[in-house]
Amino acid sequence: MVNIIWASLIFIAIIYSLITGNISTINNGILTHAKSGFNLILEMLPLIVLWTGIMKIAETSGLLEKFSKLLNPILSKLFPSIRKDHKALGYIASNIAANMLGLGSAATPFGLKAMEELQKDNPKKDTASDAMITFLVLNTAGVTLIPTTVIALRIMHGSLNPTEIIITSILATTISSISGLLLDHHIRKRAKK
Amino acid sequence: MKILSQIIIPIFVFFIIFYGAKKHVKVYDTFLTGAKEGLIMVFHIAPTIIAMVFAVNIFLDSHFLEGVLSFLTPILTKLNMPIDILPMALLRPISGSATLAIMNDIFINFGPDSFIGRLASTIQGCTDTTIYVLALYFGSIGVTKTRYALKVGLFADLMGIIAAFIITAMFFG
Structure with a gap:
């Protein structure tokens, strides 16, 4: 599926630019965008290395496990296929918590670590497991309690009440997450029959 | 709130290291072990990021949308749809930075406190960049068969955007 989307984006871009006579932009873009991807990696690298280091301390000291136990009632319902003492649960819980607080830079390394732990239990290494999909649904729905970037931009543009959109965002993200989880649950249930 | 968002990470870091030291964890050595894993992680996700940034950006350059x-x-x-929000809704699952730029334009043209400004804020805050997240997370562990993940992710995005529209209309209509 990602294969199709990736190829479509590129095909559409090149063919459409040929038609509209805009091909020089694409020509320059092909070379510069590989570099902007690399710059993004350079930006992420120190943050990922820092957070995986810090979280290793939390994992070794047992803090991560404590935290996941706290959220266990919810997590065990969301991820019925994962053992209660699985390491992945701690990282999943931390990822969700970081996302909720709007700490995007910390959320990504926790999420990647959770995927790594889930992959250890995955019987088919090239295929997504049920738990991975549920986890990604939660992530793509982006459960955020404080959308920090949006609020910052609203302040910059002179909003009279920059934080008024927090409540609408929380409601919308809740509906988005619940619909995603329901569809995920429905598909899994139908597959079992 | 500004103070809260500034203090939360320092406290978090302090608490983890403090708790680790209390439990007699060799905090520095453990940090290095984890950091090495992080470095390998970046190595694994680098090709995915270059591939996605490249495709999304030349797509945006072509002005196809x-x-x-x-x-x-x-x-x-004629159908009374707020057209200016459409590029944002369509791009939300593909590129976070592109929708942020569109939201910025909307703020300049209509103001952050207009209906469309509030709607844009809610859409930006209510969902994440689905295709990027999927590519990144699955790419990092080498999963190529993603089954129904994209379908569910995009469905959640769609419901989020529809909900954003209805809720914004109800709150600020």
């Missing part, structure tokens, strides 16, 4: 939308505008205006 603007072309399609200008073609659709007369029909959508």
Whole structure:
């Protein structure tokens, strides 16, 4: 599926630019965008290395496990296929918590670590497991309690009440997450029959 | 709130290291072990990021979306749809930075406290960049068969955007 989307984006871009006579932009873009991807990696690298280091301390000291136990009632319902003492649960819980607080830079390394732990239990290494999909649904729905970037931009543009959109965002993200989880649950249930 | 968001990470870091030291964890050595894993992680996700940034950016450069939308505008205006929000809704699952730029334009043109400004804020805050997240997370562990993940992710995005529209209308209508 990602294969199709990736190829479509590129095909559409090149063919459409040929038609509209805009091909020089694409020509320059092909070379510069590989570099902007690399710059993004350079930006992420120190943050990922820092957070995986810090979280290793939390994992070794047992803090991560404590935290996941706290959220266990919810997590065990969301991820019925994962053992209660699985390491992945701690990282999943931390990822969700970081996302909720709007700490995007910390959320990504926790999420990647959770995927790594889930992959250890995955019987088919090239295929997504049920738990991975549920986890990604939660992530793509982006459960955020404080959308920090949006609020910052609203302040910059002179909003009279920059934080008024927090409540609408929380409601919308809740509906988005619940619909995603329901569809995920429905598909899994139908597959079992 | 500004103070809260500034203090939360320092406290978090302090607490983890403090708790680790209390439990007699060799905090520095453990940090290095984890950091090495992080470095390998970056190595694994680097190709995915370059591939996605490349494809999304040349797609944005081609202005294909603007072309399609200008073609659709007369029909959508008749249906009373807020057209200026459409590029944002369509791009939300593909590129976070592109939708942020569109939101910025909306703030400049209509103001952050206009209906469309509030709607844009809610859409930006209510969902994440689905295709990027999927590519990144699955790419990092080498999963190529993603089954129904994209379908569910995009469905959640769609519901989020529809909900954003209804809720914004209800709150600020």
